[in-house]
Structures are given as C-alpha cells and as structure tokens.
Amino acid sequence: MSRQTFHTDNAPAAIGAYSQAVRAGDTVYLSGSIPLVPSTMELVSDDVRKQVVQVFDNLEAVCLAAGGSFDQVVKLTVFLTDLTDFPIVNEVMEERFSKPFPARAAIGVASLPRNVAVEVEGVMFLG
Numbered sequence: 001m002s003r004q005t006f007h008t009d010n011a012p013a014a015i016g017a018y019s020q021a022v023r024a025g026d027t028v029y030l031s032g033s034i035p036l037v038p039s040t041m042e043l044v045s046d047d048v049r050k051q052v053v054q055v056f057d058n059l060e061a062v063c064l065a066a067g068g069s070f071d072q073v074v075k076l077t078v079f080l081t082d083l084t085d086f087p088i089v090n091e092v093m094e095e096r097f098s099k100p101f102p103a104r105a106a107i108g109v110a111s112l113p114r115n116v117a118v119e120v121e122g123v124m125f126l127g
Helices: 048-065 083-096
Strands: 003-006 021-024 027-033 073-080 103-108 118-125
Touching: 021 048, 027 048, 027 073, 048 083, 048 118, 073 083, 083 103
Parallel strands: 073 103
Antiparallel strands: 003 021, 021 027, 027 118, 073 118
C-alpha cells in the first residue's frame, strides 16, 4: 500500500517529527491539531470556544489539502484539559459537521502542548 503525506500552510506547521496528515489507501489520518493561528503559530485566544473553533478550522484546512472535507471525517478524538468544556465542543461540531456525525471519543488530559485547552485528531475516509 502506498503512503502519502500532506502539508498546508493554512494549518499550523508540525511541531516535531510528524506530518499534518498521512493517507494510506483510502484513509487519511489527521494529526492532532491545537488552536494555533497558522500564520503566527500563536494561540488564537484564551477563550475555550475560540480555541475549539480554531482547532476545527485547522483540521478542515488539512482535510481540504488531503483532497477531502469534513463530510468524509469518520472519527474524531477530542482531548480536553477540562471536560466541563465538552458542551462547547458539541456546539461547534453541530455548526461545522453534517449528520451523520463522525464517531467520537473525548478524553480528559492533565495538559496539552503549549498549555492549550483542546486538541483534536481524526480519521477521514476518501473511498
């Protein structure tokens, strides 16, 4: 099976040894995205809702660079430093995704890179 990696300047550059996304067959694995503004690599805001929106902006840019869209995302994993912020994730997902919604897991974590409140990774199916 061939493997292809993707990069877009419309999402934050990788901070470390990983790709923004990797396609294997008809499946694209989207690396975890945090709420950095791509042009500055700085945190969008301390406001959690703005962070969640920025994360989904970043993920959507990577989906587009990989030849897909949010309609093809089948699985998301959401990491939150405070699970009481989970309703905000639901609100933003309802604004950004169409039914049927992707499968999803939410995990509470002690900390995330750059001390952000949220990180999201996903899987997109292009088949």
